[in-house]
Amino acid sequence: NERLTLQSEKLKLAGEIAAGVAHEIRNPMTVISGFIQMMNEDLQSPYRAYTGLIQSEIERIDLIISEFLVLSKPLAEQKNRLNLSEIIEDVFHFFEFQLEQRQIQLIQQLSKEALFVYGNANQIKQVFINIVKNAIEAIDNDGTVTLISCHDEGFAFIEIADTGEGIPQHLLDYVFEPFYTTKATGTGLGMMISNKIIREHGGIIHIHSEEKVGTKITLKIPLHQQIKEGA
Numbered sequence: 313n314e315r316l317t318l319q320s321e322k323l324k325l326a327g328e329i330a331a332g333v334a335h336e337i338r339n340p341m342t343v344i345s346g347f348i349q350m351m352n353e354d355l356q357s358p359y360r361a362y363t364g365l366i367q368s369e370i371e372r373i374d375l376i377i378s379e380f381l382v383l384s385k386p387l388a389e390q391k392n393r394l395n396l397s398e399i400i401e402d403v404f405h406f407f408e409f410q411l412e413q414r415q416i417q418l419i420q421q422l423s424k425e426a427l428f429v430y431g432n433a434n435q436i437k438q439v440f441i442n443i444v445k446n447a448i449e450a451i452d453n454d455g456t457v458t459l460i461s462c463h464d465e466g467f468a469f470i471e472i473a474d475t476g477e478g479i480p481q482h483l484l485d486y487v488f489e490p491f492y493t494t495k496a497t498g499t500g501l502g503m504m505i506s507n508k509i510i511r512e513h514g515g516i517i518h519i520h521s522e523e524k525v526g527t528k529i530t531l532k533i534p535l536h537q538q539i540k541e542g543a
């Protein structure tokens with residue numbers, strides 16, 4: 313598919329450029345951020361209304377750079393045998409406080425056996441962070457996030473479902489597009505990056521969503537087969 317090839321070429325180039333200039337952009341931004349903070353602390357300043365805004369926009373630039381950096385890492389980072397179950401547990405532990413604060417109930421139905429895949433731990437972790445973050449952001453309050461993991465025919469299946477606002481059918485196709493966001497402070501990069509990472513691991517992401525009901529994200533990742541002794 314020509315359009316997709318062109319798009320992935322563009323993304324690869326964008327990732328390389330982002331990695332190259334990220335540090336160059338970040339250094340002056342740190343300086344700007346420092347001075348803006350100083351100005352913000354000056355209660356007499358007539359510009360206080362703007363300094364806060366400038367600071368939040370600087371944070372936004374920083375977030376976009378961080379997310380783009382994930383794109384350029386696949387080339388450099390290594391793959392190992394990973395315990396997927398452990399990574400998922402880590403991610404949910406990371407969101408524990410936020411889930412509790414937002415009164416979101418977590419329902420877990422996990423595979424009894426550990427699920428091993430072959431991949432890059434940081435990237436896989438990033439995928440789960442992106443998806444769980446979206447789930448939490450989609451829920452107003454008092455919702456549930458359901459996590460199911462299992463395996464079948466050499467694949468690990470992870471399902472993360474939320475009872476959030478859902479995605480209208482006609483917008484489903486846009487979710488993986490770079491910069492597509494419906495959020496005031498979103499970057500629109502999380503799902504695009506997750507999709508790229510999972511594909512690089514030989515897997516696929518599937519989205520099932522119903523407006524005002526919720527969203528279910530299913531990941532299918534090849535299990536890492538242990539090489540049998542003597543084989």
Ligand code: ADP
Binds near residue numbers: 478495498500502
């Ligand atoms: P961002 O979260 O920065 O907006 P993402 O790439 O993570 O960017 O997601 C893109 C868009 O897809 C979101 O803005 C939202 O509209 C939609 N989306 C993704 N996940 C969910 C979800 N679990 N529930 C509802 N909408 C979602």
Ligand code: MG
Binds near residue numbers: 442445503
């Ligand atoms: Mg997101």
